[in-house]
Ligand code: NA
């Protein structure tokens with residue numbers, strides 16, 4: 001009861017319209033003051049949250065996206081995508097999900113994926129006649145593939161926290177990730193077929209047209225290929241891939257397209273800093289709130305109650321997933337992993353739940369956290385890109401909440417969706 | 429409960445120190461008839477490893493278990509235990525705990541605002557993992573890109589011609605897998621629990637370093653406890669130390685076997701091979717150590733020599 | 736917010752205009768430092784990759800410096816982001832309010848941001864001074880005094896406080912925010 005009130009209080013505060021970072025930090029600080037008699041750790045926690053080398057991928061990918069946009073590389077890319085998919089319902093929707101999937105293989109972060117693809121795709125989808133709300137929801141949801149398809153920041157953190165194989169987790173994310181992308185594509189086609197009759201569908205591109213279109217976008221297409229290749233060839237790490245991508249975008253825009261001036265480079269850096277500051281301040285606020293919850297032992301108490309209820313593996317998983325879904329409305333993925341995983345690990349071992357399977361379910365749930373209000377990092381990312389009302393973005397993303405819960409249920413019912421690939425790779 | 433003892437640490441719940449601290453919690457609560465409520469926040473859920481020190485010193489929590497070389501440049505003397513092959517034998521390890529040398533380090537921690545009440549042994553071995561060839565002799569390290577341990581230890585790797593990288597721990601697994609790095613270094617048990625056998629073909633284990641997990645407490649809180657409570661906590665901490673001490677020299681054969689069983693060709697170095705490694709690494713590491721710690725470092729090395 | 740911004744409203748007083756210019760100059764300068772820090776990070780990471788892959792000589796301090804730069808980016812850019820209305824809030828309520836009500840939402844938002852700014856200034860200062868007293872240095876090769884990096888928090892907090900005061904002042908005076916959010920469009924000021 002107290003716990004429900006705790007979350008309801010934060011919900012009310014956020015709905016007054018104050019900046020999210022301020023709401024989370026204020027509420028966390030006030031709770032700390034009320035329960036611990038001090039706010040001493042607030043800036044310690046904030047500093048710890050933003051002084052993380054791995055997070056540099058977010059401003060670097062944002063910078064890359066802005067360079068691609070200012071250099072007009074993306075116009076070619078989307079013209080090509082349009083040519084190739086113009087005969088299909090929701091053609092550009094398919095292209096956008098495909099772009100998210102490819103980008104997810106480069107980036108380990110949902111926000112970086114939504115930021116990069118969103119900045120590029122949303123204006124283009126609107127240009128080709130798609131309803132804005134549809135484009136917002138598609139990219140907000142598509143961006144979450146960033147943490148399910150390897151590499152994945154949250155999987156690394158979960159793996160380290162639980163001593164679970166990071167390689168195994170990465171493998172286990174591939175099939176559910178592609179399944180999720182497939183579900184998004186199917187939804188986007190079905191929905192466009194019904195509601196987007198006005199979006200022109202033209203005749204299928206001839207082979208010559210298709211080849212010409214691909215040739216035109218060759219440089220833009222080569223960017224993810226080079227970045228992926230470099231990463232898997234061992235030239236750079238997943239975080240360095242963001243810098244590699246940014247360098248490639250600069251080279252393509254500067255040397256091939258000759259469409260970018262130094263002023264554009266500077267403006268891209270300014271934009272990347274501004275959006276990163278906004279996102280990181282929210283993450284910092286969420287970590288303050290998470291820190292206080294942990295110190296008050298709230299996750300501990302909830303999990304102890306769940307374990308005491310003795311509801312078996314299925315019951316345990318369903319209740320845990322429901323709990324994480326609720327936490328996901330307010331917290332950020334890193335905080336959720338840190339405050340729930342260590343507490344439930346003993347129960348997982350006791351119930352003999354495969355940690356890789358649980359890890360995949362957890363990550364799908366963390367994807368949900370990115371698009372559920374009031375605190376959903378991908379919602380904010382789309383908001384930062386488009387300045388659309390947040391309600392409009394939430395409504396656009398709502399169908400995907402159900403689709404993701406559906407995929408999570410499938411993985412829960414058939415663990416092999418996740419576990420088959422790592423088992424095959426091990427040769428079991 | 430009259431007193432709360434909140435303990436933060438970074439170890440995953442399966443780590444032996446995490447298990448031992450859970451035991452410590454039970455013992456303290458039983459011995460004080462519930463006068464002390466011990467609350468453990470493991471796996472860095474409350475504070476990151478480098479935040480434990482300021483959190484305890486300022487009283488935001490009462491205690492933390494801190495890996496001895498986590499102190500880094502803040503107390504460089506604490507890294508004396510990772511000078512390769514200096515004090516890893518069972519005899520030295522036992523003699524060190526409670527010795528003048530350990531008291532010197534206790535005083536260093538006290539000067540940084542925390543009181544150490546337990547030298548819990550974390551590990552006295554380490555393993556070099558690699559993809560192309562086993563790293564059993566100094567010459568094998570030449571030209572390798574390797575993730576070492578910290579600035580001090582890496583000085584020894586550089587002395588053997590390797591190129592150490594300071595990449596964040598969370599990136600190491602994938603970097604070893606894709607070949608961004610050629611080799612890694614970790615504890616022998618950790619090589620198994622962190623599944624390094626999935627990505628590395630060779631492992632070379634030896635008693636190369638000693639590491640402790642120091643249980644540190646806030647000095648004011650500690651002083652303010654009634655004597656019987658303080659004694660009960662200290663007694664339980666002492667038992668945690670006893671549980672952690674290794675009683676046989678050498679790398680535990682079962683730790684080596686389980687890596688071999690999982691496909692990583694793992695060997696333990698012979699005494700002669702260890703000596704060759706020590707001769708190659710020690711001078712450079714000692715030099716780096718003394719650069720950061722003289723004059724106390726000189727005295728510390730003398731004290732340890734005499735153990 | 737958009738409608739509110741377009742309405743002519745009362746004129747801007749001289750004091751407010753001068754204060755606005757000061758805040759714009761300071762937060763603009765801080766933003767320039769942040770952008771420079773990001774570009775330096777990009778250059779450093781690229782150089783580190785080349786050195787490691789090409790010359791087998793990985794610079795050991797780059798990751799550490801990039802971590803520091805990130806703190807600078809966030810703290811130095813936060814005030815500018817506030818001035819440009821980029822800090823996102825749940826706007827469901829504000830959307831349903833008349834212009835006068837929105838003014839109060841803006842005032843309340845500015846007040847909340849000012850409160851956090853004060854936390855960053857005072858608590859951030861305390862955290863930095865604690866780190867100084869304990870002699871903390873950063874993990875890694877540089878062993879930089881941690882407190883110096885932590886000073887970005889009070890500095891960023893001070894800038895944020897100025898931007899919040901400006902926002903509060905404008906809201907109470909019935910003036911539109913200093914900027915429309917302009918993400919993804921050309922930068923018209925700095
Ligand atoms: Na990914």
Ligand code: NA
Nearest residue numbers: 328329369375
């Ligand atoms: Na959410």
